[in-house]
Amino acid sequence: MLRYEGDDRPAWGRAREVIIESVSYWADDNSEFAVSRTALFLKEALLYKRYLEISAEYENIMACIFAEEKVVDPNEDFYSRVLAGAIVGAF
Numbered sequence: 107m108l109r110y111e112g113d114d115r116p117a118w119g120r121a122r123e124v125i126i127e128s129v130s131y132w133a134d135d136n137s138e139f140a141v142s143r144t145a146l147f148l149k150e151a152l153l154y155k156r157y158l159e160i161s162a163e164y165e166n167i168m169a170c171i172f173a174e175e176k177v178v179d180p181n182e183d184f185y186s187r188v189l190a191g192a193i194v195g196a197f
Contacts, residue, residue, distance in 0.1 A: 117175040125193065125197060165190045165194040166190070169190035170186075172190065
């Protein structure tokens with residue numbers, strides 16, 4: 107999952123790429139708009155709910171990246187889940 111044929115980068119490199127791409131998309135070119143959008147997402151209940159759903163999706167992606175490197179099930183590997191939670195929590 108999330109690895110293309112011939113992609114032998116370590117999990118940290120792939121996880122970094124996912125976060126950088128997401129942050130770049132979210133920030134866009136207009137930082138004032140990005141700040142306003144973030145405030146709105148945190149203030150409005152439905153938007154906040156969606157924000158949490160998106161965060162859970164990112165956590166699952168991160169867990170899969172780290173579990174794949176160890177060749178384990180991401181839903182059963184504590185290490186992968188803790189790393190994913192920490193990364194998304196910091197994000």
